[in-house]
Amino acid sequence: MDMQLTDKCAFISGSTQGIGYAIARALLREGAAVVINGRDETRVQQSVATLQAEVPGSTVTGIAADFANAADVRRLLDELGSVDILVNNVGLFDVTPFADIPDDDWARYFEVNVMSGVRLSRELLPAMLESGWGRVVFVGSESGVNVPADMLHYGATKAASLAVSNGLAKLTRGTGVTVNTILGGPTFSDGVAATVESIAETQGMPADALKAAIIGQNRTTLVERFLEPDEIANLAVYLASPLSSATNGAAVRADGGVLTGML
Template sequence: MDLDLVGKRAFVSGSTQGIGYAVAESLLAEGAAVVVNGRREDRVASAVRKLEAAVPGAAVSGIPADFADPAQVRRLVGSLGEVDILVNNVGVFDVRAFEEISDDEWQRYFDVNVMSGVRLSRHALPGMLTRGWGRIIFVSSESGVDVPAAMTHYGTTKAGVLALGNGLAKLTRGTSVTVNTVLGGPTYSEGVAGAVEDISRAQGVPADQVKSSIEAANQTSLLQRFIEPVEIAGLVTYLASPVSSATNGAALRADGGVLTTTL
């Protein structure tokens, strides 16, 4: 299917690896020009080179910025220019006991997971409305609906992302601009793979065995395995395209059936 993205310009936050990188590659393959982002300049440059090799002739560039630092975000926004597609993907996560999470850590989670989308959407949305077309997609998580006890800070911010996407969609009424949210499930990104390796070393157990035990422990998963980043990217790319014109203000699941509710 031709998703009609040739001539569109996209920005994907947090896209040097994992879901964000897979989204960037998918958008490039559909003909969009893509600006990638990461915290470190060397990682951004490496991602650009990899994407150029993966999608010959692709129009890809990068802007480094740490979304925990509002000053860096202001510099990014000042140099980004107009975009037709904004994918708010950047996020941080870890497993932590609630009583161990400091105020500063809560603030960092909100700055990266929620305020990144606020700041980028505030930049991109007015231009989309003026030009008469645009797509904003938030990459949230099933943890924003079913908040894990050991990741309360993460789940709370992902619930905030859901609310943000819902509210922004109402600003697009009667236009060809849409705002939607993807609820991803447990995904085997580089960050998760790194956590699995850490557990493997700490417990003296092979990484594949750790991964399998985590998959088996997720009793509500219908997929019964980790999701691959490219599987999330497919839904994001569809939502970024003109083909998805009737979908607005929605929270769509790519969770592998982890959530047990019908809505």
């Protein structure tokens, strides 16, 4: 299927690995020009080179910036200019008991997980509205709907990001611009893999056994496995494309059946 993206330019925050990287690669394969992002300049350029090798002839560049630093974000936006597609993907997550999460961590999670989308959308959405076409995709999580007890700061910020996305969509009324959120399920991204390996080492058990145990504890999953980043990326590409013109203000599930509600 032609996703009609050959004349579009996309920016994806937090895209040197994991879901963001998978989205970048998928968009490049559909002919879009892509700007990726990460905190470390060397890592960004390495990812650019890898994407160019994986998708020969593609147009991909990178800008390093730390979304915990508002000045860094301002510099990124000045360098970036306008884009047709914004994918708000960058985010922090960790498994931490509620009583052990200090105020500084709450502030840092809000700064990255919520304010990244606020700052990028505030800068880039007006040009989309003026041109009459654009796509804003928030990479959210089922944890923003069913907040986990051991990841409260993550779930709460994902819920806030979902609210931002819903409100922004109302600003697009009558235009060719859409704003949507993907409610992703447990995904075996690079960050999740590192967390699983760290916990497994601490508990003295094989990482694969812990991975299976984590999914086994989730009684609502219908696929009974971790999702792969490419499975989230496939939905992101659709929502970023002209083919998704009737989908706006939506929270679209790619959760493997974790959420038990019908919507």
